Amino acid sequence: MAAFLPPEQLLDCVHCGLCHSACPTYVELGTEADSPRGRIHLMAALQDDTCTLDDTIVGHLDLCLGCRGCETACPSGVRYGALIEAVRPWIETRYRRPATVRIRRWATLAVLPYRGRLAALLAPLRLLERLGLLAGLRDAVRRLFPSYRYVLGLLPSSLARAVVPERVPAYGTSRQTARLLVGCVMPELFGTTVENTVEVLRKIGVTVLVPRRQGCCGALSLHAGDRETARRLARANIEAFETSDPLAPIVVNAAGCGACLREYGELLADDPRYAARARRLAARVRDVTEIVDAGPLPPFPPASGSCRVAYHDPCHLAHAQGIRDAPRNLVAAIPGYTLVPMEDEDLCCGSAGHYNVMQPAMARRLVARKVAAIRASGADVVATANAGCALQLEAGLRAEGLEIPVRHVVDLLADAYRR
Ligand code: SF4
Ligand code: SF4
Numbered sequence: 072m073a074a075f076l077p078p079e080q081l082l083d084c085v086h087c088g089l090c091h092s093a094c095p096t097y098v099e100l101g102t103e104a105d106s107p108r109g110r111i112h113l114m115a116a117l118q119d120d121t122c123t124l125d126d127t128i129v130g131h132l133d134l135c136l137g138c139r140g141c142e143t144a145c146p147s148g149v150r151y152g153a154l155i156e157a158v159r160p161w162i163e164t165r166y167r168r169p170a171t172v173r174i175r176r177w178a179t180l181a182v183l184p185y186r187g188r189l190a191a192l193l194a195p196l197r198l199l200e201r202l203g204l205l206a207g208l209r210d211a212v213r214r215l216f217p218s219y220r221y222v223l224g225l226l227p228s229s230l231a232r233a234v235v236p237e238r239v240p241a242y243g244t245s246r247q248t249a250r251l252l253v254g255c256v257m258p259e260l261f262g263t264t265v266e267n268t269v270e271v272l273r274k275i276g277v278t279v280l281v282p283r284r285q286g287c288c289g290a291l292s293l294h295a296g297d298r299e300t301a302r303r304l305a306r307a308n309i310e311a312f313e314t315s316d317p318l319a320p321i322v323v324n325a326a327g328c329g330a331c332l333r334e335y336g337e338l339l340a341d342d343p344r345y346a347a348r349a350r351r352l353a354a355r356v357r358d359v360t361e362i363v364d365a366g367p368l369p370p371f372p373p374a375s376g377s378c379r380v381a382y383h384d385p386c387h388l389a390h391a392q393g394i395r396d397a398p399r400n401l402v403a404a405i406p407g408y409t410l411v412p413m414e415d416e417d418l419c420c421g422s423a424g425h426y427n428v429m430q431p432a433m434a435r436r437l438v439a440r441k442v443a444a445i446r447a448s449g450a451d452v453v454a455t456a457n458a459g460c461a462l463q464l465e466a467g468l469r470a471e472g473l474e475i476p477v478r479h480v481v482d483l484l485a486d487a488y489r490r
Contacts, residue, residue, distance in 0.1 A: 075161035093144035107141035138386035138419035159296030184287035233258035233265035255287035261458040267485035284311040290331035326457040330391035364397035374407025381450035384417035385457035413448040422463035438467030
């Protein structure tokens, strides 16, 4: 069989097992084949042609969230994310999944990365929302089908689209110009967070440009093993974001998109026309929390009360980009807000791109673990820095009958400035 990886990359793993406690699927199941070390063994066996690509092997590899918690924990510097991203396209060309799984994957990947298609799909729901019927319909379905409470919770409570002009000037003197990646899902399902991102950037003196020809970063396709589509989307974004200023930042408010953009150099390393341009774009990527934390933040209006906030680390921010302090600093800077510790703050919530659609059973188990940790923390509000995590956590909390709000850090900041 053809190799999908240079063998030395698989040999980096010394099988110490120190990554096990950082792996959500191992923590849940306790099985070696669902641990990072076990999966690396499986990949090596596939590459050496000493095991057969069957339902069981694919099941263990599919159950991996790609959260990269194992990378943070690994003392040997194993780049697990690159391993799993290499094996997935290889599997897709050799293994035929059951028809129901193929249909679900096709539907997800044919819609989510394309903003226009997603908007068309959401149009009837938006009409119901405008007529004031959506919330009632949602409640009725919840009552009639209690087992769908969690799945229904994965649809945001508001379907407001982001309306952002191509250029939005900073308030007062502009000290920096940044280009904003809005991508595909964010402006359609998390419009308020996109608008709050722009608002907070303007507050700290940033003029925001929103290139019109941009699109999906490619992360959804990449994680599903469709590397060619991810490369096509990456090339389109390079064209959209290229500028003569090599330092002009590209701001991202979705952790998975930021991590993907930062890896464009590797994704297009063998493309003579785009490789260098991809590396230049990757070097300009900043998470919104990094830019805002570098501030300076203008003063907030005084607090009207106090609030305990637990912070959940999005995997692709903490593990893939190493950003943990900036979002916590911002929450702590809001008057009246106190950060409280939460168990397993950086263990995946089960959102992981479209994982909660493709692997709903494990996604539910992981979010139930998070809900227990949130409950034990005594938090009044949960903060995170990725809208997909916020939605997953909120769906988990609602399914347990808890009304604790979950907010993106930029939403908390924008609300604090408005009060
Ligand atoms: S990426 Fe996440 S789920 Fe996959 S092996 Fe690593 S820690 Fe486990
Ligand atoms: S991935 Fe790293 S931490 Fe995990 S078993 Fe291999 S060497 Fe040890």
